Amino acid sequence: MKSDILKSAIDKLSRHFAARNWKYLDIATEKTIEKSFAWPGSPEENIMICVHRQDFFFFNFAYEGNYSALSYKSNNYITIQENECYIGQPFSGYALYAHSEKEFTIIGILIQKETFFKIFLPILSADTKLFRFFLNAQTNKYSEEFIHLHFNDTCNIRTLLEMMVIEYANPQEDTQAVLQPMVLTLLMYVARQYKLSEIHKNETLSDKIIRYISEHNDCIKLKDVARHFSYHPNYVSALLHRELGKSFSEIVLEQRMEKAVSLLKNTSLSIEKIAGMLGYSNSSNFYKAFRKYYQQTPREFITTQK
Structure with a gap:
């Protein structure tokens, strides 16, 4: 009542x-x-x-x-x-x-x-x-x-x-x-x-791993994923490469960069704020990773989107 x-x-x-x-x-x-x-x-x-x-x-x-x-x-x-x-x-x-x-x-x-x-x-x-x-x-x-x-x-x-x-x-x-x-x-x-x-019952192990990485990609490490799913890190690494053709670090970077682009295009969040959301200790490291991945700095990317 x-x-x-x-x-x-x-x-x-x-x-x-x-x-x-x-x-x-x-x-x-x-x-x-x-x-x-x-x-x-x-x-x-x-x-x-x-x-x-x-x-x-x-x-x-x-x-x-x-x-x-x-x-x-x-x-x-x-x-x-x-x-x-x-x-x-x-x-x-x-x-x-x-x-x-x-x-x-x-x-x-x-x-x-x-x-x-x-x-x-x-x-x-x-x-x-x-x-x-x-x-x-x-x-x-x-x-x-x-x-x-x-x-x-x-x-x-x-x-x-x-x-x-x-x-x-x-x-x-x-x-x-x-x-x-x-x-x-x-x-x-x-x-x-x-x-x-x-959460779907039909998920494969690699699907579950990818979802777990996505949920924690601001701080994820291969050993953390392996521990969570009770496998050796080498097994997880080999599984991802065999089924997805990418290494663990490539998957993490890809997910971070996709989120970075979405945030840069669709919000007015500062680059420093975005870097922190994606797990980078400082904006300098984020700048370097972004430029290496997209061949542009974040600011150059924002400019080309206008």
Whole structure:
């Protein structure tokens, strides 16, 4: 049963939802004009917490009851059950589909793109597929991809969301600063659950090794991989070379450079920040590795992409 404080916070945000600036903007594409919501919060807000009980919305956690989502372009139709999460990309065509008269409550976390890339993306970079999902919104503005997750540990997720709702519904001068570590924690739960949902039983040993390298390529060593999978380093090295035609160090470098290019092209992160995310002890070592791999310095690469 909800506490009086939580119930009051949910009711307050529900009333505020309708008063938000849900104004559509005309966004020009190569072939047509698309519609997209403007940022509904105030300019000084980077994070928003939304709650509503209506039959239109475009984000996140099914807190009470079930709801359905429909993707505008590809007609993806799914039902999000209570304690499940729908994660959509910016500008994606998305609508709720009400198929029941039963009331449902959605808690939505809205994050401005610039804030997301600067503050939150680094903690999600370990999982290559998840990392690409979030960056895809930069290279394909109207991507219709989405992530649908069921959380195994619903108690912690619900408690965290309830804390965020109460904080946002009763704002203080430092509310945005308080919300930031909460969102970081939430995204770490998302990354953990996404990893569990993506593990396939049909993976070969080399597939598992590549995924493990991707998840740890900021600090990975061959001996660490061998220890994790209980094999001798020589066996792991020979397996990768036989099945992929590449050495362990070549695979690590390739993954790092692919991430480096994605970050350079699609974010405004500094080169020093990117170097740290990729496991380089200093930007000088990153510069050398990047130039050797691409025959360009990172700054030259950025210039040619403009």
